[in-house]
Amino acid sequence: MGTEIYWFSGTGNSLSIARTLNSMLSEQGKLLPMAALYEKNNNTTDADVVGFVFPIHLGDAPWVVKEFVKKTHFTLKPYIFAVATCNANPHDCLPLFHELLKKCSQTLALGEIIEMPGNALVTEPNIEQERLDAAPGRVAEIGRKINNREIALQKDKDMDIPANPMIDRIYNAMKRFKVSSQCDGCETCQTVCPLDNISLVENTPQWGQKCTACWACFHWCPQEAITIEVPTIGNRRRYHHPDITVTDIASQHVRRDK
Numbered sequence: 001m002g003t004e005i006y007w008f009s010g011t012g013n014s015l016s017i018a019r020t021l022n023s024m025l026s027e028q029g030k031l032l033p034m035a036a037l038y039e040k041n042n043n044t045t046d047a048d049v050v051g052f053v054f055p056i057h058l059g060d061a062p063w064v065v066k067e068f069v070k071k072t073h074f075t076l077k078p079y080i081f082a083v084a085t086c087n088a089n090p091h092d093c094l095p096l097f098h099e100l101l102k103k104c105s106q107t108l109a110l111g112e113i114i115e116m117p118g119n120a121l122v123t124e125p126n127i128e129q130e131r132l133d134a135a136p137g138r139v140a141e142i143g144r145k146i147n148n149r150e151i152a153l154q155k156d157k158d159m160d161i162p163a164n165p166m167i168d169r170i171y172n173a174m175k176r177f178k179v180s181s182q183c184d185g186c187e188t189c190q191t192v193c194p195l196d197n198i199s200l201v202e203n204t205p206q207w208g209q210k211c212t213a214c215w216a217c218f219h220w221c222p223q224e225a226i227t228i229e230v231p232t233i234g235n236r237r238r239y240h241h242p243d244i245t246v247t248d249i250a251s252q253h254v255r256r257d258k
């Protein structure tokens, strides 16, 4: 019974939304990090209200979020909501999430998009501020819908979208990193990586194979020593949500060497 809100976040937008949303629910729930839980063989929830809050990556939920949902066993038939944060281009993320839940014999009762500052394509500073200012109002609106158990089903998709090799190429490039001589071995990148995908070898970060392209390592590096092999945005202005800290982001996973 009760409410559980599962969250994933690279630069803090989704975590900030999850926290604010929880504070606006008539029955406050537990905030649970998907990154820490997805590696378990399964996750069982007996909550009667279950929420998922995450960023949109290339028009879809991050793979770690999708894997987590697939591994979750729902004891009850809960009221399920999803809030996806993005940089104004949600594509089919919510219909895809609805399809995913259907495969788990569940229903997405309410799906909402919140536009936030982009952490891949750059958002103009004035728009960035407008979105940050507007977010609490949007969250209050969503909180009211959840408190009233409103249902707004996503449309079924007519057909499966064929795999797009171009998207795969972009996605792979978004997971290729370089580190410059500015790196001082401070370990922040390792600390914030939600998937424990970074290890420091002779004080220099090395990336493993299970990156989910959240770009936390890139944005939180205090020396701006990390770049990404994507033209034009691979060394973009760094961003993180103003209310969220390294410790907050690090709280979503357990480092194996600690």
Ligand SMILES: Cc1cc2nc3c(=O)[nH]c(=O)nc-3n(C[C@H](O)[C@H](O)[C@H](O)COP(=O)(O)O)c2cc1C
Pocket (backbone or CB within 6 Å): 008, 009, 010, 011, 012, 013, 014, 015, 054, 055, 056, 057, 058, 059, 060, 085, 086, 087, 088, 089, 090, 091, 116, 117, 118, 119, 120, 121, 174, 213, 214, 215
């Ligand atoms: C690899 C990657 C892909 C992204 N793809 C999209 C996208 O398809 N549409 C969009 O509007 N925003 C996209 N974004 C922007 C994020 O969804 C947005 O900034 C989000 O609020 C970040 O949330 P977070 O701070 O919780 O990680 C992308 C960001 C990254 C890092």
Ligand code: SF4
Pocket (backbone or CB within 6 Å): 179, 182, 183, 184, 185, 186, 187, 188, 189, 190, 203, 205, 220, 221, 222, 223, 224, 225, 226
């Ligand atoms: S966060 Fe930046 S400076 Fe610190 S170890 Fe990683 S790359 Fe180097």
Ligand code: SF4
Pocket (backbone or CB within 6 Å): 010, 192, 193, 194, 195, 196, 197, 198, 207, 210, 211, 212, 213, 214, 215, 216, 217, 218
């Ligand atoms: S390696 Fe960087 S982009 Fe990949 S999951 Fe870790 S923090 Fe995110």
